[in-house]
Amino acid sequence: MPKDEPTYELIDFGDGRKLERFGAWVLDRPAPGENGPPSHPDLWKSATAQYTGGRATEGTWKPAIKKWAESSVDFPVKLAEDVDFRILLSPLPSGQIGVFPEQLGNWQWIAKQSIKTPAAKVLNLFGYTGGSTLAAAVAGAEVTHVDAAKSMVARARENAVLSGLSEAPIRWIVEDAVKFCQREVKRGNFYDAVILDPPSYGHGPKGENWSIKRDLLPLLSLCGELMAGHPKFVLLTCHTPGMGAAELSAYLSDGLFGHCGQPPECGRLNLKTSGDRKLVSGEFARWPG
Missing domain, CATH: 3.40.50.150 (Vaccinia Virus protein VP39)
Structure with missing residues (x-):
């Protein structure tokens, strides 16, 4: 999104993953093909949730959705x-x-x-x-x-x-x-x-x-x-x-x-x-x- 738009941010990526912020959510999700190391490993600890697996449709959300995303x-x-x-x-x-x-x-x-x-x-x-x-x-x-x-x-x-x-x-x-x-x-x-x-x-x-x-x-x-x-x-x-x-x-x-x-x-x-x-x-x- 535009640099002056605070709603979305790509925080970091690497090791086949991406760390993104959507409003209050910080999500760790697959990014196939990105095999280099992340730039800021310490930031990944802030993730609200992680989608496991190497690709979309191949994993599950942890914690479970109901524990962190009760509303859209x-x-x-x-x-x-x-x-x-x-x-x-x-x-x-x-x-x-x-x-x-x-x-x-x-x-x-x-x-x-x-x-x-x-x-x-x-x-x-x-x-x-x-x-x-x-x-x-x-x-x-x-x-x-x-x-x-x-x-x-x-x-x-x-x-x-x-x-x-x-x-x-x-x-x-x-x-x-x-x-x-x-x-x-x-x-x-x-x-x-x-x-x-x-x-x-x-x-x-x-x-x-x-x-x-x-x-x-x-x-x-x-x-x-x-x-x-x-x-x-x-x-x-x-x-x-x-x-x-x-x-x-x-x-x-x-x-x-x-x-x-x-x-x-x-x-x-x-x-x-x-x-x-x-x-x-x-x-x-x-x-x-």
Whole structure:
């Protein structure tokens, strides 16, 4: 988050872990790939809770959630002057807490692009708790939010209410992303922009299997059809080990534009400590750059 925003802080990282502050919570969670030593080992003793295991979904919270997190944290996200939204944070069994702070720059970009395209129709796939949906909606876009998990869609709707966007033009869809896009193509529906943050692996509400290596390119081709070859903006992010920004950009180029057109902007999603140490937390590709 911005340096003048006290709500979030990356305190330290190392040995495959990261130490973060969300308001009053100081959390010790997995950070795969960070094998160097932490800079300030003494600070880790201040953790409110630790999510055990080397990766999200592979551990448990210690102490148990009920002993330290009886209520959710109200997390403000500032996009620009007088433009913001809010997200409820609470610890989930997967080790996530409802927000990815490294996405702030992308949320600001989404709002900027949405303002440039009045009444834009935006499709947000793998929408999770709604950060990208709210960034587009608060900037005036009409958004279709799709996620396979009913609980995550419910949480995203809560965040819309908290952000004063309960009456915003948002459709909330519990569905497998690929199946939804296939149906939208058959219905003849179109969108101005698409946002995707796919997992490495996943399951749809009816047991559909997802693998990013196998399924991302066909899904992007469907997205290209839904934008009729004339996208206003596209954002693709991922947190998949071994998939770099250049590879993500190539997927986006091939899936949407073939080998023609302006290449997407791409880069890493980073978090920084107060000492400017960078923790790589994902990759992005977006168009226009």
